[in-house]
Amino acid sequence: MTTPSLGVRLDGRRLRLGAAARPLLPAGAYYAVFFAIPMASLFVLSFWRAKGFDLVPDVSLVNYEKIATSPLYHALLVRTVAIGLITSLIVVPIAFTLSYLMRFVFERWAQLILQLALISLFSGYLVRIYAWRTILGKQGLLNSTLEWLGIIDQPLEFLIYSNFATIITLTGLLIPLAVLPIYSSMANISRDHLEVARDLGSKRTHLVRTILVPMALPGIRTAFAFSFLLAAGDFVTPSLVGGTQGIMIGNVIADQFRGIGSNWPLGGALAFVTMALVLVIYFAVIRAIRWVTTW
Amino acid sequence: MVRANRPGVFAIGYLAAVLLLLYAPVVVIVLFSFADSPRLSLPIEGLTLDWYRNAFDNPLMGVAVRNSLILAVVSAVGCGTLGAAFAFGIVKMKRARLRGALLGASLLPAVVPLLVIGISLAVFFSALGLHQSLRNAAFGHILVCLPFVILTMNARLETFDFSVLEAARDLGASPFRAFRDITFPLIRPSILGAGLLAAALSLDEFVVTWFNIGSQQTLPVLVWGLMRRGIDPSINAVASVLMITMVALVIGSSLYGRRRR
Numbered sequence: 001m002t003t004p005s006l007g008v009r010l011d012g013r014r015l016r017l018g019a020a021a022r023p024l025l026p027a028g029a030y031y032a033v034f035f036a037i038p039m040a041s042l043f044v045l046s047f048w049r050a051k052g053f054d055l056v057p058d059v060s061l062v063n064y065e066k067i068a069t070s071p072l073y074h075a076l077l078v079r080t081v082a083i084g085l086i087t088s089l090i091v092v093p094i095a096f097t098l099s100y101l102m103r104f105v106f107e108r109w110a111q112l113i114l115q116l117a118l119i120s121l122f123s124g125y126l127v128r129i130y131a132w133r134t135i136l137g138k139q140g141l142l143n144s145t146l147e148w149l150g151i152i153d154q155p156l157e158f159l160i161y162s163n164f165a166t167i168i169t170l171t172g173l174l175i176p177l178a179v180l181p182i183y184s185s186m187a188n189i190s191r192d193h194l195e196v197a198r199d200l201g202s203k204r205t206h207l208v209r210t211i212l213v214p215m216a217l218p219g220i221r222t223a224f225a226f227s228f229l230l231a232a233g234d235f236v237t238p239s240l241v242g243g244t245q246g247i248m249i250g251n252v253i254a255d256q257f258r259g260i261g262s263n264w265p266l267g268g269a270l271a272f273v274t275m276a277l278v279l280v281i282y283f284a285v286i287r288a289i290r291w292v293t294t295w
Numbered sequence: 296m297v298r299a300n301r302p303g304v305f306a307i308g309y310l311a312a313v314l315l316l317l318y319a320p321v322v323v324i325v326l327f328s329f330a331d332s333p334r335l336s337l338p339i340e341g342l343t344l345d346w347y348r349n350a351f352d353n354p355l356m357g358v359a360v361r362n363s364l365i366l367a368v369v370s371a372v373g374c375g376t377l378g379a380a381f382a383f384g385i386v387k388m389k390r391a392r393l394r395g396a397l398l399g400a401s402l403l404p405a406v407v408p409l410l411v412i413g414i415s416l417a418v419f420f421s422a423l424g425l426h427q428s429l430r431n432a433a434f435g436h437i438l439v440c441l442p443f444v445i446l447t448m449n450a451r452l453e454t455f456d457f458s459v460l461e462a463a464r465d466l467g468a469s470p471f472r473a474f475r476d477i478t479f480p481l482i483r484p485s486i487l488g489a490g491l492l493a494a495a496l497s498l499d500e501f502v503v504t505w506f507n508i509g510s511q512q513t514l515p516v517l518v519w520g521l522m523r524r525g526i527d528p529s530i531n532a533v534a535s536v537l538m539i540t541m542v543a544l545v546i547g548s549s550l551y552g553r554r555r556r
Binding site for chain 2 (some may be wrong): 003020021022024026028029030031034035037038039041044045090094097101105106113115116117118119120122123124125127128130131132133134135145150171173175176207225226229230231232233234236240250253257258264267268271275
């Protein structure tokens with residue numbers, strides 16, 4: 001008697017699962033058509049060849065070979081990864097400290113600070129980059145203020161059209177994105193955790209390394225992924241504040257699609273090489289963080 | 296003892312420094328949109344509305360505003376429906392693992408650089424023979440706004456009480472009727488909030504737009520063109536208007552989400 005009823009129940013559950021999945025279908029289909037298939041097409045295209053203005057279907061590694069053998073692309077990839085890493089290594093600790101303060105010091109103001117961070121995220125991507133040009137420019141706000149105060153008598157040239165400008169600008173753009181995940185992952189750390197550790201004689205640095213960082217690790221990981229991937233993939237910031245010497249791989253990729261002498265297959269190959277490189281380094285850094293926090 | 300509640304000088308200074316980093320650009324843009332001299336440096340000598348007049352005299356401005364509004368509405372409606380259905384679907388799931396995996400997958404487009412999304416869509420549309428246009432850009436806008444809409448909808452629907460729905464069904468309401476009379480009125484503020492968020496994201500979208508819109512204009516595309524040409528104070532005016540609109544949408548969005556709690 002039990003077997004048939006079990007069968008019916010299983011059947012019913014399967015039916016319910018089917019009905020439950022139905023609301024997921026429209027967005028799922030949208031992702032398939034406008035995200036998965038385009039990414040796959042870009043990947044396939046990266047094995048084609050460009051001949052003048054024509055694209056020649058092929059299964060050739062010519063674009064990847066070009067990237068592997070060109071010192072120019074190597075230098076650009078190294079600079080891109082370096083700028084991405086430096087930016088995220090500034091952004092994540094700043095966001096971590098801010099989240100700590102929001103969680104344990106400014107508890108009452110935490111929601112307001114979070115809203116302020118969120119609002120700054122919506123004050124315009126292009127606009128915020130452009131604003132840094134006004135602030136850091138040769139006759140910009142910072143230089144003219146420092147001159148007026150008598151701290152410098154020559155404008156500081158490195159402030160604008162430099163890697164410095166790119167990193168500062170990206171830092172300002174990415175901090176809000178890093179604060180959201182880190183703060184929400186700190187929600188499950190209670191004051192008691194810290195007090196117990198403190199009572200057992202933990203020093204402050206030890207406390208950060210063995211309790212705060214490991215417990216907030218999911219948020220830190222997301223924040224690092226956001227800041228590293230988005231910084232390494234940005235081309236607007238370097239082209240507005242990075243100067244001629246400061247271009248990143250994103251600028252070269254963008255030029256392959258909307259520039260003179262464009263080459264879509266090469267641009268596709270560059271995009272996938274960059275993403276693969278960035279992912280490998282991402283996992284290595286996450287490994288390193290985990291190793292440091294558990295030794 | 297862990298330090299008590301009172302914030303120290305360091306904590307306050309730190310908070311102020313981070314907020315300065317986030318808001319200095321905003322303040323600078325708004326300030327200089329009213330500044331008299333075209334040189335962007337202090338001190339500001341006089342105030343003027345000329346840059347706003349300049350900006351709106353630009354013949355491309357009307358088209359740009361129209362296109363930006365079309366994209367914002369399309370994103371709000373598209374993401375509002377797709378995102379609400381998806382978030383509703385995963386919140387109802389009982390298996391936490393599956394729910395987490397689906398939520399994670401739906402956030403993927405937010406982690407892929409916009410540049411890569413932009414060029415992959417350009418390749419896709421060109422393979423289909425669809426010329427770059429406002430329509431192509433609109434498909435891109437829905438894609439890049441969707442993860443954020445799903446994320447916020449998911450957070451808001453987590454508090455949704457499904458027993459109300461079951462009660463309605465037990466009392467004999469059809470699934471459609473239960474949705475129309477019970478579910479929808481309850482989640483409507485969340486959907487509206489998510490729609491406003493999508494509109495704000497869409498107004499700000501530049502990268503994916505740029506690779507897919509061809510020779511058409513939107514506000515960010517227009518601003519980009521002006522920026523490339525050099526320093527032009529009317530950029531500050533357009534930017535201020537855009538910024539205030541987006542911030543208003545975001546504040547509206549978070550107010551809508553909160554109303555029912």
